[in-house]
Amino acid sequence: MERRLNGEACAFCCYGCCIAFQVKSGRHEEWEAAWLLIQLGVGGFLSMNIMMFSLLLYSDAFTGVDAGVLPWIHLLLWIFATPAVVILGGPYLREMWLNGIQGRVTSSALIVLGVAAAYLYSAFAVFEGSTHVYFDTAVMVLMLFTAGRYLEAVGRARAARDLEPLLAAESESATVVDGAAEIRRPVREVSAGMLVRVRPGERIPVDGVVVEGESNTDEAVITGESRQVTKGAGSKVIAGSINIDGPLLIQSSGDGTATRWAGICRSVREALGRRSPTQRLADRIVGVSVPLVLALGGLTIVYWAQSLPFDGALLIGLSVLVVACPCAVGLAAPMATSLGIGRLARHGCLVRDPGxxxxxxxxxxxxxxxxxxxxAGKARLVGVDCEEVGIDEVLARAAGLERLSEHGLARAIAAAATQRGITPLVTRDVRTVPGRGVRGSAEGRAVAAGNGRLMNDLGWPIPPSLAERARSLEASGHSVVYLGWGEQVHAVLSLDDSxxxxxxxxxxxxxxxxxxxxxxxxxxxxxxxxxxxxxxxxxxxxxxxxxxxxxxxxxxxxxxxxxxxxxxxxxxxxxxxxxxxxxxxxxxxxxxxxxxALVLPADGLWMLPWIVDVARAVRRTILTNLMWAFGYNLVALTFAAFGLLQPILAAAVMAGSSILVVVNSLRLERLPDPVPALIPEQRSGAKAERTQHGAGISAMAGPAVERS
The missing domain is CATH 3.40.50.1000 (HAD superfamily/HAD-like)
Known part of the structure; x- marks a missing residue:
């Protein structure tokens, strides 16, 4: 049979294999939840049969029945329990083994040892012909823990929903147009100049320019702007944005792995792989508590064995091991942190460190x-004061130095020269002097642009008239850049920024x-x-x-x-x-x-108060989760040690603790979205004004700035 999955034709031998492939090829959180659900289904069928026969044994239905029948019922329970323990307990045993190889004792050890004790004791009792077996306890403990893990996986899948496009980016593919053929290729194989077809609803995989088509795009995950942006032939598009309502043919402007979107995806994946300080503290506490609980479980069995039959003492010890499992502690910080990172990522904010x-x-x-x-960072050049040289020469030398710089003042100077049609003077050996400016060489002479400290460091004198003019401009709040060459300052450039x-x-x-x-x-x-x-x-x-x-x-x-x-x-x-x-x-x-550690989207300063709100909500949720998990464990452990909790009830209590942590963390999904300080139309107008300022300076065309 054939099915089309993720845009590609896939062949399967049967429908069951198709379902298994879809489960296994989904997001980690989703397929984990799906596999746990399958385990619950199989384990549930077996455990229902076990509980049915166990309840009959506990009731009066078998009173007076031939004693020779009971061993056969116990054997039947053993037959049902064995595959259930293997299927449901296998993941815990594997975890315990892998952690043990690395010298760590984790919560999986508590579950495995407790269940193994109940199962092996019951198996021994079958051989001995004892009337007390606890296969139902072993299986139901695993069922409840697996149910708790399933709900945790569902919660993690919801927490990762906002991060899904980021986490799946590395495996995304693009439709590359090669002549009349359209070929699906991994984004990492797309290079500059290739044509890429993007259909409505698809994510744009590469940075590039629209060659054909017109559509609206959603760039929120990159820019933080939730409004749609219209794109047509000649428009630039950003990798990571969504094509909404029309097909586009895009010419890639670079490699698929060199986009800002790809960098964001890598950073988010790395951030999720790190542990925050609270998570590391919780890990250390769990690492210490598990051996202590194992010791406490052993001491509990020894204590109660003095006054109870061994099987009764064993059940109390099993309750201690089960109820003390620190699953909720391990979930407390990661769940809340992932949800917080996801909320920020949805609005274009990149978190590099979960802490x-x-x-x-x-x-x-x-x-x-x-x-x-x-x-705005798009300063305008509003004046040039110079001595013994013309303004065109000043701008040519200044633009030659500044044209490759990313500093806002440098971009303004280069833009002003471009507007006047001035070709930047070829400048070599250009290097930035942090906190001072930039220097290089042109026409065999040293040239520098920067503040007064740079000129003093170089020992270049500033003419009194230019020094006085600079003081006047600085007093009025303008930014001043000195330009010098030939070991002397020749001009003062004044810039303004709003x-x-x-x-x-x-x-x-x-x-x-x-x-x-x-x-x-x-x-x-x-x-x-x-x-x-x-x-x-x-x-x-x-x-x-x-x-x-x-x-x-x-x-x-x-x-x-x-x-x-x-x-x-x-x-x-x-x-x-x-x-x-x-x-x-x-x-x-x-x-x-x-x-x-945190990168805001372009023009994202207005989001800062909302980001603080999200951070505070995440921290508050983490602290609440930890207080609940530790308090819950302490109270439940006390009840279990005094013999007031049966193992099955202890497992239910422990699963409930984890579920409450998940539910409390998911409340972060209800946090309000950021509200801009200005309405979108005002912000668009402000952005247009900044673009106009960045293009050059109209004042430069007039004589008012040509002071010499």
């Missing part, structure tokens, strides 16, 4: 960079949540103060080098214990890495993104 959510929840101070973080429309609302919302804000910037005090006043930040530290920013952050940490840093530039890499929580905006430089 960042717990740390962010404790943060009471956020430090912000200025340019590109609180401001705060993001949502910055003030975001800072106010953070303050409502009890968070303080401070501004750490390399710009001069006047420019920093102007932006700080507009966005509502009172504490300012300006004129800081990257190392000075890091030291300032250390000083702030003394008064606030945990501090988060929000930045986007090359200079922010060290301080983002040093912060308790490093947060990079989506337009950040590669260094800022790589050193930050």
């Amino acid at each position: 960042v959510l717990e740390t962010l929840a404790r943060v009471r101070l956020l430090a912000f960079d200025k340019t590109g973080t609180l401001t 705060p993001l429309p949502e910055a003030q609302a975001a800072i106010a919302a953070l303050r409502e949540r009890g968070l303080d804000a401070t501004l750490l910037t390399g710009d001069l005090a006047q420019a920093a103060e102007r932006i700080a006043v507009l966005v509502g930040i009172k504490d300012i530290q300006a004129g800081l080098s990257p190392e000075a920013k890091r030291l300032a952050l250390d000083r702030l940490r003394h008064g606030h214990s945990s501090v988060a840093m929000v930045g986007d530039g090359l200079n922010d890499g060290p301080v983002l890495a040093a912060a308790d929580v490093g947060i990079a905006v989506g337009s950040a430089t590669d260094l800022a993104r790589e050193t930050a």
